Amino acid sequence: MTLVHRCLALREIGVLYGMIDQCTVLVGKKTMPIEINDLGGGVTVVRLSGRIDIAGAREIDMPMNIIAGSKRNVVLDLSAVDFLASLGIRSIVVAAKSIASKRGICVMFGPTPDVRSVLEASAIDTVIPIHDGLDDAIRAVSPH
Amino acid sequence: MTGLTDPASEIRERLMLQPGGEDLEAVFPWFEAIAARLGLPPRAAFRIQVVLEEAATNAVMHGFDPGVAGEVAVDITGTPKRLVVVLRDTGRAFNPLLEAPPPPVLKPIEDAMVGGLGVKLMRSLCSELTYRRAGGTNELTMGFDVTAMAAA
Numbered sequence: 001m002t003l004v005h006r007c008l009a010l011r012e013i014g015v016l017y018g019m020i021d022q023c024t025v026l027v028g029k030k031t032m033p034i035e036i037n038d039l040g041g042g043v044t045v046v047r048l049s050g051r052i053d054i055a056g057a058r059e060i061d062m063p064m065n066i067i068a069g070s071k072r073n074v075v076l077d078l079s080a081v082d083f084l085a086s087l088g089i090r091s092i093v094v095a096a097k098s099i100a101s102k103r104g105i106c107v108m109f110g111p112t113p114d115v116r117s118v119l120e121a122s123a124i125d126t127v128i129p130i131h132d133g134l135d136d137a138i139r140a141v142s143p144h
Numbered sequence: 145m146t147g148l149t150d151p152a153s154e155i156r157e158r159l160m161l162q163p164g165g166e167d168l169e170a171v172f173p174w175f176e177a178i179a180a181r182l183g184l185p186p187r188a189a190f191r192i193q194v195v196l197e198e199a200a201t202n203a204v205m206h207g208f209d210p211g212v213a214g215e216v217a218v219d220i221t222g223t224p225k226r227l228v229v230v231l232r233d234t235g236r237a238f239n240p241l242l243e244a245p246p247p248p249v250l251k252p253i254e255d256a257m258v259g260g261l262g263v264k265l266m267r268s269l270c271s272e273l274t275y276r277r278a279g280g281t282n283e284l285t286m287g288f289d290v291t292a293m294a295a296a
Binding site: 051053054055083085086087114117118121122123 | 168169171172186187190191193194197198201262264265268269
């Protein structure tokens with residue numbers, strides 16, 4: 001690898017990390033169903049969207065791991081999620097457990113009635129609280 | 145429920161999956177086409193897909209020892225009011241309804257198990273859920289009262 005190539009590769013990695021940290025993650029022209037916004041004050045809002053089915057869960061797994069490893073006060077915005085089942089729930093629980101192990105906190109916000117019914121049927125809402133309002137959710141995770 | 149032999153059944157569809165999960169994503173477009181054909185209400189279709197994901201993932205990802213060949217068949221029969229999904233796999237004998245771990249106690253989150261929630265989820269969404277082992281095959285039958293699901 002020449003120096004130029006190495007610089008290009010480093011720049012691409014930098015761009016990728018920048019994207020992961022600030023907004024929609026793009027791979028080629030495809031939009032991934034996860035968007036990460038740091039609000040300041042240590043609070044991060046992670047907006048999931050679309051179908052978090054088998055394919056969707058595979059797409060969010062890695063970004064969710066990165067979030068779980070680097071953020072402590074996390075709101076999962078589910079208001080744009082059309083579908084969520086066991087694999088997506090698993091990804092959320094794994095991340096929330098990791099955040100909790102660092103004495104962080106993770107809450108969910110705004111699921112549709114169908115998504116909410118799945119979260120409640122699997123009792124996930126008893127460990128990752130669901131808030132109806134984004135402001136409430138942000139307050140719940142904000143460091144005091 | 146006698147969906148498999150029910151002469152009133154309006155559909156009879158089968159999807160074959162391979163152990164390992166590489167073709168698992170085919171489940172959703174396949175089911176969505178069926179749901180559209182039957183005109184299933186969105187809420188019922190949503191809930192059936194939740195159960196399908198759980199059951200198919202379990203069978204395909206966890207039902208077989210690594211490298212062991214086998215097959216998983218998903219059959220759907222029924223009408224717009226009542227659907228029966230039968231999942232058959234030639235994997236290890238396993239009754240998910242008896243042998244799955246009991247629903248975990250979830251508080252606090254540090255102790256929460258990952259997984260083990262599927263049977264609880266499936267029981268809450270199916271109107272019938274039965275298992276039998278027959279001729280070296282696991283057979284999980286999931287019945288859905290579509291009319292009741294759409295109203296819930």
